[in-house]
Amino acid sequence: MTYKSDIEIAQAVAPSDIREIADSCGVETNELELYGYNKAKISLDIFKRLEHKTDGKLILVTAINPTPAGEGKSTVTIGLAQALNKIGKQAIVAMREPSLGPVMGMKGGAAGGGYAQVIPMEDLNLHFTGDMHAITTAHNSVSAFIDNHIFQGNELGIDHVTWKRVVDLNDRALRQAVVALSDHNGRHARNDGFDITVASEIMAIICLASDMTDLKTRLGRIIIGFDYQQKPVTVADLGIVGALAVILKDALKPNLIQTLEHTPALVHGGPFANIAHGCNSVIATRLGMKLADYTVTEAGFGADLGAEKFFDIKCRAAGLKPDAVVVVATIRALKMHGGVEKAELGNENVDALLAGIPNLEKHVENMQAFGVPYVIAINKFVADTDNEVAALLEWAKAKGHPIALTEVWEHGGAGGVELAEQVVELIAKTPSHFAPIYDADASIVDKLTTIAKTVYGADGVRLTKAVERQIAEYERLGFDRLPICMAKTQYSLSDNAKLLGRPQGFEIHIRELRISNGAGFIVALTGAVMTMPGLPKHPAMLDIDIDEDGVVKGLF
């Protein structure tokens, strides 16, 4: 049996007119700003009209620690929404929009896969509605303004600039760059570097802002560097909040597209899951809850990073209360957590599966710690054997964990009916007692320790001297009452990517803190964090083409 590629499947489906999709979820035509007939932005005025409407239920899809075997979290997110519609419920997807960098590089887009995709996938994976480009432009406008300010006399007395530039590409050569070489005999030359756009604090701000006023407040708070008195210099000090807000005015509006089964999908914002919180925008999630009875959303990486930040940063900031969590795993990935190499995944190995299950178990316990009802979703692959499936179900039954098998990649919504029914029943019967895992007003050390011990299962945290100095500095500046945004390897519950399964007896090493004052969190870096990916030996660009009829190939 040969499978079609994702782009072939996507191109074979005729999308509904986006006005029909909008109508199906109660968005009025005058609230739509069309981008062609298959994409639209939604005016923020809609919130005024729907102010008194009761919010629908919010479902987070998260996963075990990712492995090279793949888990299919986006695919399950989309497939679950399709399945909910299939069983007669009104559901909507709220997910992130992809960066062009990985599309042209290696990872591919972020449109789901198989028969659980959002479309038009080419547009989504290319320029979409221009949000990434607007964020790039706003971000680099700040940089251009800063260097010009220094060039023109440096009235604000900027001593050093912490604000880097961005480009929405994987461009290794720009990680570090020396700029301002050509003027004033290079007197202002300085070290700089480019991050990928999705690592921009402005991306995180777009995703956390509640409206235009909040956007401007957050933009103004951004710290771009420090003056000669070592006082922070903000974007408000530069006087360009209004200009940035104008550049971002459309990027703030959520985008509406559809799944292959015409389920409405709000695809908006895509902050990096390491240097930022890795969730789609608060505005899109809130809008989903106003429009649908069930909003299915996701967060980057595994539950230790993605769900934790979704709960502790996004839900805290937006006052959201998630009603249920779906924890996605695959038998293949659990076997890798149990010690099997990727090449061996085709062979039945129940022992390895059982050895890998503790990774899933820890994430499930974490969901319990956050007080949110959960279901485990097993994304089924053809190679999974009956014995393996039986062993997994037996474990779940013994521990009393709700679990459902899904085949949404192969069958779309029809492959997720069992999961959808369990989720609906769970929400109906089990109230959520969601609460963040730490108090934002606690000390930085306390917050770090709570995350490390409770969520990662560590013995505690170890801070470098530099971090201790930074904590003292943040306390002096009054920046210590912010939530923590952990930047940790996604591959392990620990800060060592090699420790799979459920590691124990380890500490989390905090190497550096960074303040994202506009986004409203403190980034805690454990180990090196990549804010600008590189291209691989054979970039995807080499395989992308368009024919004379305008048909695109090679996007995935």
Next chain:
Amino acid sequence: MTYKSDIEIAQAVAPSDIREIADSCGVETNELELYGYNKAKISLDIFKRLEHKTDGKLILVTAINPTPAGEGKSTVTIGLAQALNKIGKQAIVAMREPSLGPVMGMKGGAAGGGYAQVIPMEDLNLHFTGDMHAITTAHNSVSAFIDNHIFQGNELGIDHVTWKRVVDLNDRALRQAVVALSDHNGRHARNDGFDITVASEIMAIICLASDMTDLKTRLGRIIIGFDYQQKPVTVADLGIVGALAVILKDALKPNLIQTLEHTPALVHGGPFANIAHGCNSVIATRLGMKLADYTVTEAGFGADLGAEKFFDIKCRAAGLKPDAVVVVATIRALKMHGGVEKAELGNENVDALLAGIPNLEKHVENMQAFGVPYVIAINKFVADTDNEVAALLEWAKAKGHPIALTEVWEHGGAGGVELAEQVVELIAKTPSHFAPIYDADASIVDKLTTIAKTVYGADGVRLTKAVERQIAEYERLGFDRLPICMAKTQYSLSDNAKLLGRPQGFEIHIRELRISNGAGFIVALTGAVMTMPGLPKHPAMLDIDIDEDGVVKGLF
């Protein structure tokens, strides 16, 4: 009397639904790709449908050498099209789209002014339909690919890279940058720099390509540097033509908007007028001629640069035959060419006006040399005195030059009726004998000499030793049969910005040649050419804002 600002005038007019505008010029709904209700892209399939339709007339609007007094070339372009419609003719505008850099910096947008503007001006001056962002992305994808290729082993043996990076901002600090510092211990570190996006060769290519196939051919021909044998390395050698074409697939389609009086306007492409040819896209101009009886277009800077390159590069490449030229001047600007300072322009000064007229006269003679019928358009200002107007009209009458006064800034199309009537009569009565001024197959020196002597009125050209070596090199590589793209100060007919009026007894100093092999021209640089503008002391960004109702202010 107080005047409204351009943005106030523009915001006061309710645009027609772009589908109505499209319908008014024969674009079918299925050929439109809507970007909201006031902007659309037009599918290139339209050319197939209109293949056998007779082309309408093509009118170029150009000007005397620009001065700080302003001439209003874009305003006359838009106003003339409005006026043609006013007198019952079917007309369309074909003009360039602006770069964000100047919008955030100093120069402002490029939407015309007063009652002769295209709308929506905010969108046009911000992200519009994303063309600039697509070009930025395609350009920088080449850069990322090159540095990755070198990093991964440099199979092609790239010795030095001539391809720079771009950003669509005025960012002085990026003019020169050292990149690739962070990997392999900086072994691949190299000097690089950023141009503004409109200076990208890809922008010039978008504007000269006739269709997708031609776009790919031109992209493939781009020279990105030289290998160890000093042989050119092209984008085709890199193997990424298809990926770039996918990134650019929508940017290649012309954009349809409207004027304040609902005249259709194709606004597409905006190459720098120094390093490139400064005209809107061939595709948009050709489409205008298929859709309307009169297409009014413009070219950057004065007629010595803009019209010359429009004729010798764009019309030659596209096989276009312009039917008429409008040469725009103002009495204020002519007085500056006659030696008056800007502060003194309010005072009547007929002598200075007469002293400045030879600048206009030379440009008019040049239009005669190209064989294209012309009209002089005087953009009238309130401060122009009756004596000055009379002196100018008397000069025109004595020399037999057709001339018309226009007040399109203040009165829109109604202010351009006299001009429109003259243009229509001119085209009806006077056939165009257009031909380029030089043969592309002539030697580089011959081509340079012809432009310098015939168009600028110079005694000849003087080449540096470096240029002589480059010419020998281009002849060796077979690149010498391309048209020349002159990069010269726009303020003077000579290469010295201070020589106003009609200078004589000068030579043109050719300092450097650059090959734009994809665009298909050789750039000849006279003096320093700025490919990345800087921000002024008080950037426009400081005055741009958006209120809670989404109303933008400070764009101009």
